[in-house]
Amino acid sequence: MNNVDSIDLVECDMPSMGALSQAPEVVLSMQGIDKRFAGVPALSNANLALKAGEVHAIIGQNGAGKSTLIKVLNGAHKLDEGEIHFLGEAVSYASPHHAQMAGISTIFQEVNLIAYRSVTENICLGHEPKRFGMVDWRKAHAHARETLARFGLELDVEQPLGSFNIAIQQLVAIARAVALDAKVVIMDEPTSSLDEKEKAVLFRVIKELKSSGVAILYVSHHLDELFQICDQITVMRDGKTVEQKPISAMSKLDMVAAMLGKDPAEIAKGGATNFAATGQVSDEVLFSVAHLKGAAGLKDVSFDLYKSEILGLAGLLGAGRSEVARAIFGLDHEMKSGKMHLSGQPVDFNHPSRAIAAGFGFCSEDRKEDGIIPQLSVRENLTLVLLPRIAKYGLIDEAKERQLVDEFIRHLGIKTASMEQPISQLSGGNQQKVLLARWLVTNPNILILDEPTRGIDVGAKGEIQALIRRLADDGLTVLMISSEFEELVEGADRVIVLQDGHSIQELANEQLTENAIMKAIAQ
Amino acid sequence: MNILTRVINLPGLKRKAHASRQAEGVLIALAVITLFASLRYDAFLSEYNIMTFLAYNSMFILIGLGMCFVIMTGGIDLSVGSVVALSSVVVAKVSEYGIEVALPVGILVGVTTGTINALVITRLKIVPFIATLAMMLGARGMALVISGNQSVDVSWESNFTQFGLGKMFDFIPWPVVTMLLAFAFCWLLLEKFAFGRHVLAIGGNEEASKLMGLEVNRTLFGVYVLSGALAGLSGVMLASGFGAGQPLEGLGWELSAIAAVVVGGTLLTGGLGSITSTLLGAILLGLIFNILNFENGLGTISFSAYWQSIIRGGFLLVVVVIQAKMMNRKKAH
Incomplete structure (x- = not known):
């Protein structure tokens, strides 16, 4: 890390912070972060250094560990190993709320504000200006208007947040972060539901944040937009941070190559096949x-x-x-x-x-979320789509059902103690085979x-x-x-x-x- | 309770085994209580007590069976208590035409309210709790309007009261026969029909069920109509057995039904459940009342109806706490 190099700068730029304080520029660093879920590593030795006033992108394939890294940072997950330093101090947050109060705000993909409360309340919630122990609404509204005006936004702050579109809601979420005096703002796919015009507004806001010294951690799958606003890129692959470079030193091809762990020169060549064309189509x-x-x-x-x-x-x-x-x-x-x-x-x-x-048959992407019915057995999961065809007046032909299930368990080599075992107890590969069988049995x-x-x-x-x-x-x-x-x-x-x-x-x-x-x- | 605790805490049970073990747990609790009661009260195992007990509790068992289906989809039906009252009032009005007319009419009342519930839930996308809460208020109001806030006398000339008071072969009360038929029907529906499988699939993972092209709305429709129909049937038993349509009866019955389902081990989150356990759960809850009545009869202690409710509530709480612990343990894996 470059902490060491920048220590000199601390002392000359910000002498008031004292000799003990760390790098001036690096507001946040994550070192040697490990995180395992049920023994399976999601992050291994991930590192990150975030400087004040920079927009730092994290890119990687699905499952590379980007979200986990963010969640470890903002306290949604507990890390197993490693250290997080924020403003020179080792920190660990119990929840995203605690992180937000300390100055690390996360703007989620799905805006997590309170849709039916006013814009003002959403910006000021938890730190409302008080007068005689009661909320001073006039002051609160003015404060909200002021904060939004910094981004060139003029809203009726007394309207419920839900009456505005997603783009505005997202900007309000950012305004809340600013109102809480955030030093680090994490944005997870902020442009995923925005159109071009809204995107332009968001980018303007990001630039405004940047110029006021806020560090922005930016996660996106849209590589093109990174060139418009980012300064640094950290590439993640298989739970590791494999590369950190200024964006000026990377092309889009480099990024794709780094994400996939390939040599960019080789990709650029295009070139010879590894596999002969399969069968006659x-x-x-x-x-x-x-x-x-x-x-x-x-x-x-x-x-x-x-x-x-x-x-x-x-x-x-x-x-x-x-x-x-x-x-x-x-x-x-x-x-x-x-x-x-x-x-x-x-x-x-x-x-x-x-x-x-x-x-048609359709084996969906997320086995757990929209594939298996965890409480049901292998047999019941396997025949759910087929059921109307092996039922007479709705009464299931159980002999036929068992015979088909047995056939497919053997045919696909599904490893299960019996067809009555709950599907949730099977390994991922065997669950997937059951889901395949669920469609194959319908003869699509x-x-x-x-x-x-x-x-x-x-x-x-x-x-x-x-x-x-x-x-x-x-x-x-x-x-x-x-x-x-x-x-x-x-x-x-x-x-x-x-x-x-x-x-x-x-x-x-x-x-x-x-x-x-x-x-x-x-x- | 110890045995029940140990049995339902066994880890990694298969669903079928799991369901049967729930039934087993309730069964053990039932056996213990029955043994205790039969030793303590002479009349407990008498034909009279058993048949009266079963006949009275048939009404609760019916709505418990319907509730079980609703809860397996992850929903709830708060309207059943009011629907029982509404049905009892309506059938009392038509009781002069005999049970042949009154029975279908009562069921039709429940099918109608169930259909409205289902439409509100599936078409207007209102959560079941609110949709059926509205029906709970609406059906109660309807019962009061139709009856003029009076209990409605039934006809004693027709064969209407035979249904509630008569016995098959001079032995089994007709409500018990009806209840057993309904139980068999529900058991078959869950275990042997595609409908039951779909109910469990939707309660277990609605998103996956949609991707599989299952008719989620149609299944939910069936479930709420079934719950309504059973409540309507329960209302016929009420009017016929007590000789009057009772607009103020059935208060809190929906909660007793939910309690029976929960005691039977069906999870409120859906996707898992057992018809047999629900039957046993309803009997277990009824038995506690029965025992308290005997206790009052012995004159050793005198429990008012209020105390009975408190004791039943405490019992329910214990069972639910055990279930919650079991759920947490499952999540930890």
Whole structure:
């Protein structure tokens, strides 16, 4: 760390702080941070140095440990190992609230203020100006107006916060941080729900904060915007902080390479394939998507899906991969536009049950949140989608159910004590196999897999990848989303690269390499 | 209580085993209390006491069964007590046409209120607590309006009161027969039908259920209609057994039903539950009343109805505390 170098500066710039104080510029440092969840390391030896008046970006793939780092810093998680120094003192906060009171404010993705209270109350809550023991509202309103005016914002501060849009609410959250005299402001994906104009306002506010000496920790998946406002970049990978550089010393390609742990020179070359093109893909278009637009930044995605191929969807988080899958499957229907054709016929599902009836299956990204039903057994989880088809007048044909479950447990090699074991007791890989079986048992034509091998051990991963290939060889058409380019290159016949809600490139045959995908993303 | 504690604290139980062990726990508590009572009170195991006890508690068991389904989806139905009163008043008015008419009418009253609950919850997206709270007030008001705040006499000429007071084969009271049929129906529905599986899936993980294309709204609809229908049936028993439609009866019954479900080990968070345990839970709670009545009869101590309620509340609290501990232990893993 450069603390040592800057100690001299402390003493000449801010002699009042005394000889004991640390670096003047570094307001916050995290050293050797370790954090484990149930023994699994989420952070290992992570380091960070944050200087006054800088905007410091943390970037990394999903699961790299960015959120954990922030949560350890603001007291949402307790660290296992390491030290945090803030304004020269070793600190540890019991909660984000304590951190905020001490001068470290976190602006969350979802604004966590009180929507039905006024703007003033949200800014002043906990430190209201008092008069004779009662809140002096006139003063409070004036104070709120003043704080907002610093960002060039004029609001009716007596209105409930909820009556303003998300962008304004976020600015109010920042204003609250400023009103609390924050020295460090943490912003987690602040632009994810903002449009261009709102983004410009936010950036102006960030610059204003910067000039008043506040240090800003900025987490974002949108690499382009980092060049507009950031000074420093810390790259995280697998729970470690692998690189810290001024942004001027990095290109977008460098960032992508560092996030994925690859050599940028090699990516730039593009170059030779590691894998030969897999099996012959038929030329029959089974399903096509044209100009799909929808929820959460899905803007314009088009592609054809050929019969019995594995089509990969690549892109960074936030590029719209899962949104494509959800839109196809009839979720988030209200926000959708675009055309879809199945075997040449126009289709538009407004409910997952319609998509299922048409032969689709969808293994979603987050096994725990929206995959397994933890209280139910392997058997019950496996047959939930199939159930109406093996029931007569709603009465389940149990013999048939057991026979099918037994067959799939053996067929997919699911390791479970019995089919009656609760699914929550299985390993991640085996849970994933049960979820795959849940769809396979319905005999689908098109299976959408969103991160089919995330968070499962290497052995099970290989098994699942081999299984997907085998299924495609047997005629199943697969749309596979993955953050792992290696998996896409090895597993998919073709890959569509998504960026910022657009399908920007198709890669197949000898063009399909990890480097080519990265190059497309970094364009 | 020790045995119950130990049994439901066993870690890592399978769901089925878990449910059956809950039932086992309640069963052990029941056995202990029954043994104690049969030794202490001569008349306790008499045919008269057993049948009267079961007939009276059938009303509570019915709404407990409906409540169990609602709670398994992660919801709640506060309206059942009022619906019992409303149904009793309505069927008293039509009692002259006989039980053949009154029975379907009573059930229809419950189906109607249940449908309204379900519409408010699934279409207007109002949380079940508030939606059914509104129905609790509304149905009570309706019962008072229809009855003119008076108990409504039933017809003694028709066969209406036969349902509440008569016995099958001169042995089993009709309410008990009805209750056993309803129990069998609910048990089958949960264990053998796709509907029951969907109820558990939705209570366990609603987001996953939606992604699987399960008809979440339709299932919730069925659950609230079922709860209403059983409350309506309970109202028929009330009017028929007591010879009057009673607009002020059923106060707090929804809470007794929730208590029975909770004592049976069904978690209020949804996704887990057992029909058998609910039946046993309702009987256990009823038994405590029964024993206190005997105690009063012996004249050793005199418990007023108020004290009975306090004792029952304390008992419920103990069970819930044990459950909460069990939940925490599960989370810690």
